[in-house]
Amino acid sequence: MANFRFLTAGESHGQCLTAIVEGIPAGLKINLDEINKDMARRQQGYGRGGRMKIETDKAEFLSGVRFGETMGDPVTIKVANRDWQNWTDRMSVMGEEYGDKVTAVRPGHADLTGVLKYDRDDARDILERASARETATRVAVGGLCKQLLKACGIEVVSHVVKIGGIGIDESAVDYSQIGQGSSELNCYDPAAEEKMKQRIHEAMVEGDTLGGVFEVIIRGVPLGLGSHIQWDKRLDGKLAWAMMGIQAIKGVEIGAGFKCGELPGSQIHDEMFYDEKHNVYRKTNRAGGLEGGMSNGEDIVVRACMKPIPTLMKPLHSVDIGSGEEVLACKERSDVCAVSAASVVGEAMAAIVIAEALTDKFGNDAMVDLLAAMQAYKARVQG
Numbered sequence: 001m002a003n004f005r006f007l008t009a010g011e012s013h014g015q016c017l018t019a020i021v022e023g024i025p026a027g028l029k030i031n032l033d034e035i036n037k038d039m040a041r042r043q044q045g046y047g048r049g050g051r052m053k054i055e056t057d058k059a060e061f062l063s064g065v066r067f068g069e070t071m072g073d074p075v076t077i078k079v080a081n082r083d084w085q086n087w088t089d090r091m092s093v094m095g096e097e098y099g100d101k102v103t104a105v106r107p108g109h110a111d112l113t114g115v116l117k118y119d120r121d122d123a124r125d126i127l128e129r130a131s132a133r134e135t136a137t138r139v140a141v142g143g144l145c146k147q148l149l150k151a152c153g154i155e156v157v158s159h160v161v162k163i164g165g166i167g168i169d170e171s172a173v174d175y176s177q178i179g180q181g182s183s184e185l186n187c188y189d190p191a192a193e194e195k196m197k198q199r200i201h202e203a204m205v206e207g208d209t210l211g212g213v214f215e216v217i218i219r220g221v222p223l224g225l226g227s228h229i230q231w232d233k234r235l236d237g238k239l240a241w242a243m244m245g246i247q248a249i250k251g252v253e254i255g256a257g258f259k260c261g262e263l264p265g266s267q268i269h270d271e272m273f274y275d276e277k278h279n280v281y282r283k284t285n286r287a288g289g290l291e292g293g294m295s296n297g298e299d300i301v302v303r304a305c306m307k308p309i310p311t312l313m314k315p316l317h318s319v320d321i322g323s324g325e326e327v328l329a330c331k332e333r334s335d336v337c338a339v340s341a342a343s344v345v346g347e348a349m350a351a352i353v354i355a356e357a358l359t360d361k362f363g364n365d366a367m368v369d370l371l372a373a374m375q376a377y378k379a380r381v382q383g
């Protein structure tokens, strides 16, 4: 049985979203403001849809926390859907059927496969849960995990590196600002950010949508989280799974990623050096902080590619599942580009994976024991 797990529940226009998290040690002080800052960051970004103007997401703790501190119990978190007030008939739990069915299924969304698999005749029964509104709960869970990690000296940050084909100039990025600064697109190359916004504006005018790439950086991870001994213990695999588990993510890279298939070993592997201050150290981090499925003590660097949003205001050709006629796909209120929001979700998912790996290695009954175990281990491996 896993010692750390979480589940989310709730529909996009239902009353609320909830999450239950098990495995957070007792004695962790909760800073609700910090968690709600991430909730707000997930809602931001140039190119977001009208829904984000209705919601002001807040995480509300319902169990597992007393006087601002965890007790070791399962933690329940609720995120209210303000928009629910406008959907009480259409999303009624026990009432009569109400409202038009969604039948003009959208290419690239879960609609068609979902209605067939779950034997529904209204794609709303599918899209309500497939919607990335669900990621609000993941950001709340990730925010809780970030606080556990912070207490252990670990920080998780992210930034957007590409939108609609416009990429950052890495030499223009102030990496120390990532996680500190306030950027509308969570991008730290200001010139590239301006061009990205322009590109998003063009897509909006054209009724089109855009995807992109974000990068998550995890600093301060002790070496040896994850393991080489079994495929499902590898930390690189867990991180890739967690990123791919975010709606619309279609590719994940760790460190140099796909470049590893192009360059020779002499230009990929991080050579090792020694001095008394650092012990064994590396001058590069093309492995992205992971070797043999284990953290190696360097920053962990994961990139994820998000496809363009499937709901287009200039809808794509599709089929009505009720009549069988060829139609234009339905238009739900929608984002034009949500890569910056996805980057915040990526941070949350990375924090969840690292919290799981950390508590797996050092225990999760009490914070005091976890910290002591980690300190003793670090003293041993660092010499």
Ligand SMILES: Cc1cc2nc3c(=O)[nH]c(=O)nc-3n(C[C@H](O)[C@H](O)[C@H](O)COP(=O)(O)O)c2cc1C
Pocket: 049, 108, 109, 110, 130, 131, 132, 135, 246, 247, 248, 249, 307, 309, 310, 311, 333, 334, 335, 336, 338, 341, 342, 345
């Ligand atoms: C933060 C975020 C926001 C999203 N916003 C929308 C949206 O407004 N409209 C939409 O059609 N899809 C949106 N998506 C993408 C869909 O949720 C996703 O494409 C869909 O669930 C199908 O899953 P798949 O793309 O993984 O195949 C969003 C995804 C993320 C991560």
